[in-house]
Every structure is written in C-alpha cells, then in structure tokens.
Amino acid sequence: GQQLNQSPQSMFIQEGEDVSMNCTSSSIFNTWLWYKQDPGEGPVLLIALYKAGELTSNGRLTAQFGITRKDSFLNISASIPSDVGIYFCAGLQGAQKLVFGQGTRLTINP
Amino acid sequence: NAGVTQTPKFQVLKTGQSMTLQCAQDMNHEYMSWYRQDPGMGLRLIHYSVGAGITDQGEVPNGYNVSRSTTEDFPLRLLSAAPSQTSVYFCASTMAGSNQPQHFGDGTRLSIL
Numbered sequence: 551g552q553q554l555n556q557s558p559q560s561m562f563i564q565e566g567e568d569v570s571m572n573c574t575s576s577s578i579f580n581t582w583l584w585y586k587q588d589p590g591e592g593p594v595l596l597i598a599l600y601k602a603g604e605l606t607s608n609g610r611l612t613a614q615f616g617i618t619r620k621d622s623f624l625n626i627s628a629s630i631p632s633d634v635g636i637y638f639c640a641g642l643q644g645a646q647k648l649v650f651g652q653g654t655r656l657t658i659n660p
Numbered sequence: 661n662a663g664v665t666q667t668p669k670f671q672v673l674k675t676g677q678s679m680t681l682q683c684a685q686d687m688n689h690e691y692m693s694w695y696r697q698d699p700g701m702g703l704r705l706i707h708y709s710v711g712a713g714i715t716d717q718g719e720v721p722n723g724y725n726v727s728r729s730t731t732e733d734f735p736l737r738l739l740s741a742a743p744s745q746t747s748v749y750f751c752a753s754t755m756a757g758s759n760q761p762q763h764f765g766d767g768t769r770l771s772i773l
Contacts, residue, residue, distance in 0.1 A: 553701070553702060553704075554702075556702075559700075583761060585764075590766065590767075591766050591767070592664075592750050592752075592764030592765050592766050592767050593703070593750070593764050594764070595761045595762070595763075598761050638702055638703070640703075646691040646693060646708060646710070646754055646760075646762065647693075647705055647708065647718065648693075648695075648703070648705065648752075648762060649705075650695075650702035650703045650704070651702050652700055652701060652702045653700075653702055
C-alpha cells in the first residue's frame with residue numbers, strides 16, 4: 551500500500567537543539583498534516599497545511615507544504631523534554647483517507 | 661466532551677476467536693475511520709465511513725468488518741482472529757467537508773496468540 555517516505559526514522563538530540571524532519575511522496579496531496587504521538591495515546595494534530603507553498607507555525611513548530619505538493623517538512627526550534635515522542639506526517643486523500651509516513655522517533659538528552 | 665472513546669484498551673485473543681472493538685464519538689462527526697499501527701509502518705487505513713449506513717474499505721480491509729448504524733458508533737469486528745492482526749488499533753473521526761483534521765482515540769492494543 552501507499553505510504554509516505556518520512557525521514558529520519560529516529561533522532562537523538564540535546565535539549566535546546568533545533569529539529570528538522572521531512573516527508574516525500576510519489577503522489578500529490580492537497581492537504582498535509584503533522585501529528586505527534588505520545589506513548590499509549592493516539593496521534594494528536596500539530597499542524598495542518600492546505601496550500602502548496604504554505605508555511606505555517608504553531609509555537610516552536612514550523613511546517614511547510616512543498617510547492618510540488620509531494621513533500622512537507624516540520625521544524626521544531628529550541629527543543630524541550632516534552633517534545634519527545636513520535637512524529638508522523640500524513641497526506642489527506644479525498645475527504646478523510648489519511649496516508650501516513652513511518653514516523654520519526656525523537657529522543658532528547660537533557 | 662469525551663471526544664473519541666475506544667474500548668477496550670487492551671485485549672488478548674486466541675487464534676480463531678471473534679471480537680468487536682468499540683469506537684464512539686460525541687462530536688457529531690460524520691466521518692469515522694479505523695486504522696492499525698504496526699512497528700515501523702505508521703498507521704494504515706482499514707475501513708471508513710462517511711455517515712450512518714455508509715462504509716467503505718481502506719488500504720488493509722481483509723479480516724475486518726464494520727458497520728455504522730448510528731452517527732456516534734463505528735465498531736470494528738474481527739470474525740476469526742489471526743496472529744497477523746496483532747496490532748494497535750486507532751479509531752478517528754472528523755467533520756464532513758474537505759480538509760477537516762481527524763481526531764484520534766487512544767487506541768486498543770490487541771494481541772492474538
């Protein structure tokens with residue numbers, strides 16, 4: 551089945567560092583979403599991108615919708631311990647069919 | 661406002677047993693979906709529904725049945741559980757209309773022995 555290619559698969563950083571992760575696809579999506587998942591919980595929406603080229607921020611998080619509509623990146627600035635978790639990109643097909651990336655597991659050393 | 665509620669949170673089954681995973685939402689969302697999450701593979705869509713009485717298959721529907729008799733509930737049935745169905749199952753809901761973000765439940769962790 552179709553999946554988005556998300557990288558890196560895992561990151562080990564020091565507290566205070568910036569983080570960057572990205573997703574690419576062979577298919578075009580009209581909406582890109584970034585989710586965070588904490589252990590034992592469901593994914594929680596961080597940022598939604600609706601237009602090609604769109605750059606959107608949510609606090610220390612910034613995400614961009616690629617011009618080709620086949621890629622997106624997520625940046626986290628000045629990481630803090632609560633940023634630990636798994637981050638997923640997802641592309642929306644039609645009204646509600648989400649296609650997910652494999653996830654990026656973020657670990658932060660204090 | 662409870663959001664999306666999934667029950668049970670954990671379940672262990674023997675191969676061949678049947679089981680229904682429950683999902684309920686109190687946000688009057690038209691759209692509901694079931695995903696499974698396996699290590700290193702993100703979430704994959706099993707079945708989805710755009711409204712009461714309407715269901716359709718997702719990416720990995722084999723071995724699962726769904727029904728949508730009410731707007732609030734969207735149960736997922738395993739008729740004859742297999743070890744390959746060991747996974748974490750997530751239910752999600754969203755409002756009708758394009759580009760609406762999905763709200764996820766906390767998941768059901770299912771092990772098939």
